[in-house]
Amino acid sequence: MSCCLLDFGRVQELRQVREFLFPKHNNAGPEEEKTQAENELTWDDSDWGSWENPDSKEDGAQAEEEEQQQSTPWLQDCVLSLSPCSDLLVIAREHKASFLSAKWRTDECGQEEMTLAVTWSGTLTAEEGECINSVICIPLASQKRSSTGRPDWTCIVVGFSSGYVRFYTESGVLLLAQLLHEDPVLRLKCRTYEIPRHPGVTEQHEELSILYPAALVTIDGFSLFQSLRACRNQVARAAAAGSDVIQPPPLAYKKWGLQDMDTITDHSSIGITTLSVFDQMKNASVLGGFHASVKGSPPAMSQYITVGGGPYTGFYYAIEGSSQPLLSHVALAVASKLTSALFSAASGWLGWKSKNEEESVQKQKPKVEPATALPVRFGLPDSRRHGETICLSPCNTMAGVTDDFGRVTLLDVARGIAIRMWKGYRDAQLGWVQVSEARGERDLATSPSMPRRHAQFLVIYAPRRGILEVWGTQHGPRVGAFTVGKHCRLLYAGHRLMGVNSVTSQGWQIHTQQVCLFDPINGALRAVTIPFHLALSDKKSERAKDMHLLKRLTTLLRSREVEPDPEAVDESLLQFCSSQLKLLQLYTDVQLLHTPDTSPTEPEHPSFSGIQEDLARVGQVLQRYTEMNSRPCVSFAQDSSGPLPVRTFLSQLEWVNGELRVIKQPDTDWTQLGSFLFWGCLSGQSPLQRVCETLQESGISPQQLLSLLLSVWLNKEKEVLKCPDAVSHLYTLLSTLSSIKGAVDESWDGQCVSPWWQQVRTACVQSESSGAALLAALVAHRVAKNAITKLAESKFQEEWECVSLELEQWLVCIKQLEDVLALQTLLCLPSPQGSTGGAVTRCSVKTLLESGRGGVADCVSKLIFRQGVSPDRLSDILQRRGENEPTQQPVQQGGEEKMEELLECVCQRFPNSLSPDVLFAHCSWENVVQWNKDPETFIVKRFSAAAFLMEKVGKAPKDRLCRRDVGMGDAAVRSFLGSCVQLLQALMEVSSSSFLPSFPFFSRADSAMEEMSAPDVCVEEVWGSAEGPVSIVELALDQRSVHYPLVQHHCVLASLLHAAMTFSLRLKPLSLFDSKGKNAFFRDLSSIQLLPSGDMDPNLVSVRQEFLMNVLTGWVKVLAESEENGVKHNGTEDMWPSVCMELSSLLQVNTDILRRHLVCELYNQGLDLRAEEVMMEVQDKDVLGSQLLVLTGQRLSYSLLHSQSQTKPNMELLARLPPTLCTWLKAMDPSELRCPSVPLSQSGRLINKVIEMLPENHAQYSLALHLLEAVDSLHEEP
DSSP, X not given: OOOEEEEEEEEOSHHHHHHHHSOGGGTTSHHHHXXXXXXXXXXXXXXXXXXXXXXXXXXXXXXXXXXHHHHSOGGGGSEEEEOTTSSEEEEEETTEEEEEEEEEEEOTTSOEEEEEEEEEEEEOOOSTTOOXXXXXXXXXXXXXXXXXXXXXXXXXXXXXXXXXXXXXXXXXXXXXXXXXXXXXXXXXXXXOOOOOSSTTOOOOOOEEXXXXXXXXXXXXXXHHHHHHXXXXXXXXXXXXXXXOOOOOOOOEEEEEEEOSOSEEEEEEEEEEEEOOHHHHHHHHHHHHOTTOOOOSSOXXXXXXXXXXXXXXXXXXXXXXXSSOOEEOOOEEHHHHHHHHHHHHHHHHHHTOOOHXXXXXXXXXXXXXXXXXXXXXXXXXXXXXXXXXXXXXXXXXXXXXXXXXXXXXXXXXXXXXXXXXXXXXXXXXEEEEEEEEOOGXXXXXXXXXXXXXXXXXXXXXXXXXXXXXXXXETTTOOXXXXXXXXXXXXXXXXXXOOBSOOTTXXXXXXXXXXXXXXXXXXXXXXXXXXXXXXXXXXXXTXXXXXXXXXHHHHHHHHHOSOOOOOTTTSOHHHHHHHHHHHHHXXXXXXXXXXXXXXXXXXXXXXXXXXHHHHHHHHSHHHHHHHHHHTOSOOOOOGGGSOOOOOHHHHXXXXXXEXXXXXXXXXXXXXXXXXXXXXXXXXXXXXXXXXXXXXXXXXXXXXXXXXXXXXXXXXXXXXXXHHHOTTHHHHHHHHHHHHHTSTTSSOXXXXXXXXXXXXXXXXXXXXXXXXXXXXXXXXXXXXXXXXXXXXHHHHHHHOSOOOOOOHHHXXXXXXXXXXXXXXXXXXXXXXXXXXXXXXOSOOOOOHHHHHHXXXXXXXXXXXXXXXXXXXXXXXXXXXXXXXXXXXOOSSOOOOOHHHHHHHHHHHHHXXXXXXXXXXXXXXXXXXXXHXXXXXXXXXXXXXXXXXXXXXXXXXXXXXXXXXXXXXXXXOHHHHHHHHHHHHHHHHHHHHTXXXXXXXXXXXXXXXXXXXXXXXXXOOOOOGGGTTOOSXXXXXXXXXXXXXXXXXXXXXXXXXXXXXXXXXXXXXXXXXXXXXXXXXXXXXXXXXXXOOOOOOXXXXXXXXXXXXXXXXXXXXXXXXXXXXXXXXXXXXXXXXXXXXXXXXXXXXXXXXXXXXXXXHHHHHHHHTTOHHHHHHHHTTOSOHHXXXXXXXXXXXXXXXXXXIIOSSOOHHHHHHHHHSOHHHHHHHHXXXXXXXXXXXXXXXXXXXXXXXXXXHSOTTSTTHHHHHHHHHHHHHHHHOO
C-alpha cells in the first residue's frame, strides 16, 4: 500500500460562491480586469468568421467563458479555512464571505457522499474600509456525557484589517467582537489539546494566537471556550424571547510586542517548553557572560517562532509569570443588537433618538491595552531572504517555512536550526500528516507498555508545477507524488477540537482530517492517506516488499491485454487455482444440501434402544445440569448462526499432495467449519446420507471429519441439549463415519485400543461441556460395542458376550464423565447475593486428572466457601451421605436445599476424594487463602504485627492504629487473636510430642489421639490415574511435626493479646517475657528454640500477676453488666477464669492468689453465689478470710453510715456497738465497692463463711463475731 488521494467530499454551488465574491462587472478578479482593459484598446478579429452563424457564436462564447472562468486562479485571491472535522468550509474575499456546511446525499450509484453546500452568505465587515485578512474554523467539543467526540458546534473566527477579531456561528450570527490591537490582523492560528504520547511530556494549554505586524496576542483556550458558549447561549435566548443581556466572563489574554524584526508575515506558537540543564547553562553564559548566575531549576517558557525579514526566522521565549494575563471587556455584539433593535424601532416611531446619537455610539471603541515587550532571543539571519509562511508539525518538534526564493526549509524547533531545504517550490503550500503505527505491526505482547510509534510526513503543494508531494521527515525520501491542478488549495488546520482535556477525552473517537486538497475545477475535496511503513528507513523491509508485489499483482490482474501462455504460467499457481475450484465446488454442494430433509425416516436401529436406557439412567443428573446452564447470557449479532463465508471456508481448508486437509486452527474456527458441515444433519435439517457421501467424495480424511463433528457437538452444548433428536442423528453420523474406509483399522480385533475410538474419548475427556461430552461418549460406546459384536460374531459364529479392552476403556470413560457431570452441576450453582461470586468454574476429566488427588476436594471447597456453608452444616451433610437415596424426580426446592442435595450426590460419587477429613482440610485452607489473599504471609504476619503494635502503644490499640499496622479494625483484631488461640490449641492437640501438660485449655490431647495413625489419602478406582500437584492433605502429612513447647509459648502470647483486646487493658505483651522468650517468638514452629526455664525474675512475675488480676477484674465487670441487662452469656465468656488459672501456672504466677482475687472481685460486684463456687478451690483460707472480712465491713459501713436511707433503729444500733467495732467501721471506705447495696441476707451469709475460714486464735476472729451480731441485729429490725 502506498500514498493515495481519496475523495471524501465535494463542494456544491461553487459557481454561485464565485459570482457572489467576484461580481460580474469585475469578472474574475484583478487579472481578468486588466485583460479586459487591454482588449478594449485593440482590434479583436478572432470571431469575424462567425458572423454567418450567430447561434454557434453565442454558444461558443458561453462555453469559452465558462472554461476561462474555471481556468482563472480566482481561489488564490480568497481566504479559505476548512474545519478539522471537514464539516464546514469558509471562503471569504475583501468584505464578503460564504459558509458551506456538510450534507449527505445519495449519488446515482446509490452510495452516500458528503457534500458542502452554502448555508450562509453575506457581508462581515462592520467598519468602513476594512477587509478580511484571515479566517479560522474552530470546532467546540460537546460537554455532554453521552458525547463520542463529535463537535457541538463550530465557531468561525475572522480577523480584519482594522484590527478587529470577530467570532461567528455557522449561520453567520456575530457572537462577540474584540479589538485587542489597532494594527491589521495578519494571521489567526489555534492550538488544541493533544494527549501526551510519552510520560513526562508537558500538557499544552489551548490557545488562540493573533498575529499583528509588530504584536502577538494569545487568548487562553479555556477562557475563550467559556465565553463562546456563554455568548451563544445568550444569543439564543435573546433571539427567542428578547431577554436581558447577561455579561459573559471576560477573555484572558497576553499581548506581546515582538521586537528586533523588520517585518513579520507569519508565526507559530509552540507552547510551554522547559530547557535541559545544559541548555539553561549555555543560554545563561551566552546572555550574561562568564559570571552569570544560573537558577536551580529551568524556568517554563512559552516559545514563539516568526518568519519574515531581518532576521528571516525569529525565536521568541516568554518566561511564564513575566506578564500577567489581561482581561478584556467582551462585547456581546448580537445580543445587544437584538435587544436594542426593539428600542431603536420604538425610538423611530416616537422620535426619541437622533442620527447623531447613533453615530456617536458606533464610533465608540474599547480600550486597547499596551503590549509587553518581548525581544527576539536568536534567529536565522538572511538579509535577502524573506519568509512567507510557517507550518508547525503535529508533534511540535519541526516546522516547515516557505520564502520568496521558492525554497522550503525544515526547522528543528527545539534546537533552532535548519535541518533540510527543498528548492523549486515557489508559492508552495505546506501541511503535515501524522500517522500512527498499527497495533499488528509489532508484537505488543513482549512490551505492552511501549507506546505506539508515530511518523511525521511533510506535504508540499507546488501550484506552479501542479504537483503534490509527500516527504518523510527528517531526512526521509519522497514517498508520494501526485499530479493535480495548478489552481488547487492545500487546506491544513493544524488543530483539532477545542474544549477537550485528559478527562473528557477518555473513550472518545475524534475523527479529523489533517491535510485536504481542494480542487476548484470539480469541487472535489481529497484527503492524503499515507501508510506507516513508508516511514521505515530499512530498504529491506518485508512489509514494503509485500506491498510492492501486491501492487504489481493487482496491476497484472486488472490488465486485459495479457494472453495466457501455458509455458510462462507457474505450475504451483495452476495447482493453487485448481484446488480453489475444488473447494468452491465442495462449498456449493454442501450449501445446496442445507435444506429441510423430506426423505422418509429410516427405521430405528436396534442398538439405539440401549442408548435410551443409558439416557434414562443419567437423565436426572442431565436434567439438573441443563437447568443450571439455562441461565440467560449475552449474545451478539455476529455470533448468530448463519452461512459460513466463502473466504472463511477457503482459509480453513487446503490441498496437500492431492488430499484435502483442515488447517489447524483454534477451537472456534473448527466449530465454525464443523457447524457448516454437520449442524444441519444434527438438527435434522439436512439429509444425513447425502451429506456423508458428499464429504466422503471430497477427500477429507475420516479422522478430520470426526474432529469437526465432535467440535461442533461439544461447543454447541446448549443447542444440543435443547434438540431431542440430536442424539439419534449423532448415532447415525458416527455409524456412517465409522464405516468409511480408513476410519477404523481393518486389523483391529477388539482386544486392543482403536485409535479411532480413542480420538473420541480424548475429545470427550478434554471438553468442559460435560453434558454434551457424556452424550457423545454414550453414543460412541454403543456404536463401538455394536461394531465389536459384529466382529466377534463373524469370527466365532456363536452368540458370546464380547469382552474387550476397548469396552473396558469406554466403561471407565463413561463413569468419569458421569462423575464430572454431577460435579459440574454442583459448581454451576449461582452465588448468594452479596457474596464474592465470579465466573463459574469449568472442569473436565482431563483437568481433574491433572489436578492430582486433591482436585475434586479443591473445587468443592471453593464452592462451599462461595456458598457460605458453615462447618456445622457441612458436617451434617457429610453425615447424611449414603443414608438417603437421591430422589428420582426433581422437586421444587430452595437454593439451600438444592445445594445440599447436589453436594450429597457428589459426595456419594466421590466417597474417598471427599472424605470428611479431606474436605474439611481443603475448606480450612480455602478460607485462610480467601481471608489473607497472600499465600506467603498467612497468619504469622498479622499476628506479629498485632503483638508489636500493642508493645509499642502499651495498651489495646484503637481502630485507626489497628487498620494501619494490622490491616483490620479493632473488633476484627480481637476476633482474629481468638482464632489464633484456637489454631495454636489445635496444633498442640495433634502434636506428636510426648510432652503433654496437664492443662486442658492448652492441650486437649489424650493418649488415644497419640496412638491414632495418619489417614490414608486415596481416590476412587476410576480416578486412580490422577497425576498432578500434591494435595493439601498430603502436603500436611509430609510436614514436620511442630515443637510442642514452642507452640505453647506462642499460645500463651496469643492468649495475653486476646485478653488485652477483649477487656481493653494496658499491656506490653513482649515485656512479660525475658530475652529467651522474646527471641523465640515468630519462629518456625517445627524448629527447636531456647525457651525460658527455671525461676523467673520476681519483678517480671509481679507484672504478670498484675495483668492476670486485671483480666479477672475485667471479666467480672462484663459478667455483671450482662446479668444486669438480662443478656445470656455464652460458654466462651466463662472460659476466662480457667484461662487465667492455666496461664498463671505457665507464667509462674501463684494460682491461689488469682483465685482469692477472683473471689474478692465477685463479692465486690455482688455476685455472691459465683464467689462461693470459686471459694471452694482456694487453698489459703486464712488470707481469704481476712480479705473478705474487710469487704464485709465495707458493706456494713455503707448500710449504717453512708446509706441514703438511714433510720433511727440503725443509729441506735450503731450506738450500741462496741467502740472498737464502731471505730473500725468508720475507717472502712465503701466507695471501693462496685455494688455496695447488697441484701443483708447475703452479707450475713458472707460473714458466716468468714468465721468458718478464720481460726479461733486469729486476731480478727472476735471482730468477725461482732460483725455477725451487728448484721443479725440489722436483719431483725422491722
